[in-house]
Amino acid sequence: MASGLNVKECEASERAVIVAGLPVDLFGDQQLATLVKSYFQDKTLGGEVEEVIYPTRTKGVAYVIFKEKKVAKNVVRQKKYPLAKKAGHTQLTVSHLSEKVFNSVKAILDLSVFQSQVVLESLIMDLKKKIPNLSFSPLGPNGTISVEGSFLAIKRLNESLLSKASSLLEKNKNFISEGRKCNVQSSKNSLHRSDNLVETLRTSVPETSRRGEMLVLDTDVFLYLKAKCKIYETTLSKFHILSQERVNGEVTTIWLRNAQVDSQPDTVRDVRKLFEEWSQSLSVELRKETFTFGGKKNSYRTNIEHACELLRSKYQRVLINFYRTHIDIIGSSSDTYQFKNEVMKLISQKVS
Template identity: 35%
Template sequence: QVFSTVTSLLSLAVFKDQWVLEDLVQEMQEQNTALSFGPLEPNGFISVQGSFPAITALRDFLLLKANSLSNEGKREKSRSHQRLKRRAEQRRVPTVHDGERQEVVLDTDVYHYMKHFFPRTLQVNDRVSISSITDGDTTTIRIEGAGSRSDPGQVVRVREKIETQSVKLYSTLRKERICFEERSSRGKEWYERTCHLLKASFPQVLIIPYDSHIDVIGSSSDVFEFTKKV
């Protein structure tokens, strides 16, 4: 007899310190649309039903995540892969002498992605000026009128355009941190060259290199496949 469908009972408790389990389940569902997921139990157990190859693919997906928890040095990588938390705090600041000024506070990763793939969102005319200040995980975008031709209404419209785009990105973006296993310049060059070669196959992925790691930002499926190939 051939079994076309199998059921697996998974324990996600090992991930609870690094991920919000509900977000992890949602990511599992997005990655494995051929599977049926039961409700997440308070103790971290969840039942999954589907074909054996699909269950195997889910196992590989979870093993990749579990491997990132193997040592303290990779915990930052595992935490960064969960859904980018929304830190956008829109607030109105007092009017200044050259027109109305407003600010939008974004997650820095979202700001980089928006600036790279949606530059028109941050483009303005001679009546409005935009500046940004990055402080670690957050970037503050300041929008204000420019000189005597400033238009307070347009300042508001630019802010709303940035807010609308950021909401879309917060709901779809993920980040994976690839730490350099070999800390030499040769090891860094290998990772950067490999990422550059793969970039052509993942045009919507943003790669940000640092001295000790590379951040990969994009949709959940793209980031997972990209880091898996690396």
Template identity: 40%
Template structure:
């Protein structure tokens, strides 16, 4: 089992398209599970973190390189060069899967802690999306979830997608600092006891509207602020 993995990245391939320092800062913000070293003059930088986060970083950069390659081909066909765009403007938009309509090029990606994502999906996304013509899809990989944002219809502008991304990022920072998780494991418990715990969670849930309960075959995850989930778990285990 890989608890932590170290890697050396060569970011020089992006230097003609982005300010590398800005690109690194954006990666730090989006993939918080990783620890980045000092960016060297040759574009190399060391990265350390859990294996799923390293995999996500690799896939993320490959998508970015692919999108730049396709962009260069389009520019060659037009026989002119477009000015370089800094990472703050592009905000690491990537070519994503066909699950997001490519109405007018407005695509964005956000990387979240999976627990934060589940909580936001349950309590935040429906209200947020009611105000925008934007669709969301996700890819859950262990502790990290990649959220893809795109235009729901052709009339929806890319600025709406960017606005939704910014709201998700702002909300996720607040939740990341406040949310905690308790887990009730079923290991060693019989079927009747498992059902008793699930029913108890449903009963107690009505008293804690801001707590998210996620039942699995092997355990139950309880997500919320520290005081709420402490009281919630104590009542369930009575």
């Protein structure tokens, strides 16, 4: 059976699109493949189709490979395609095979931890020069600043701040005790999911990082990796690695160290590299859909939550995260589309 991975690994990935919402109840597999090809072969809608891959691992989802890259881009731009009456008035949804979801991160930094050591304005200027792809808001009076950019840019920012903190710690041992005081004062808020990246600069962080390895991941990718990929916990157990994880808004920092004194020194580094490779692969494959409750009645929220619970066992590769204001569903592009579509059907609404 064909899969999205087969398409992605071939050279035609940039010419391939995902087509979801096929009327599986009206036609057989071969008929659907022919229908999709003839539909997008129409030059008013698409262009010359090289291949249609169907069936796939996900029911009602096909992969279409066009002869030209520009045709695939044009097809994706419209996104929604209605079928004729004979096809049940079904509406197809098209997305690019390599579509990424986790492409932007916004964080609130509390730079007041540096205030007694450096001029914050100078620190920000240095960061802007080192990471020009980041967008910085004006510095707040209490030392906070908003930063937005790609996940990789935020990762570089976090590493730069950690490096800066470590160098300052070497120069001033009192900085450690100050960090401990800040930690005690902020302990009441430690259970909340915060966007404060500089929380990673507390006392335990530099000490831990010297003994092991640090890894920075997108929070959604980390949650999926830990919840849906058994290999995460299995690898830690197999190589006797201890992990300390801290979620800071959209970024999660993980510290890895050997649990055994006589372990090979390169083991932790190798495990970190493995986790980085898996997370990078997931960041490309995963897509996130969100149900928001803002301004909606309590009954709407209850119905959404109930529908998600009903579908949980059917979509075991989809991660469902419940929050006070919304629900996130994370999985492959086709799985999240189908999941959201079924949720909306269960509550008698259409997917927007």
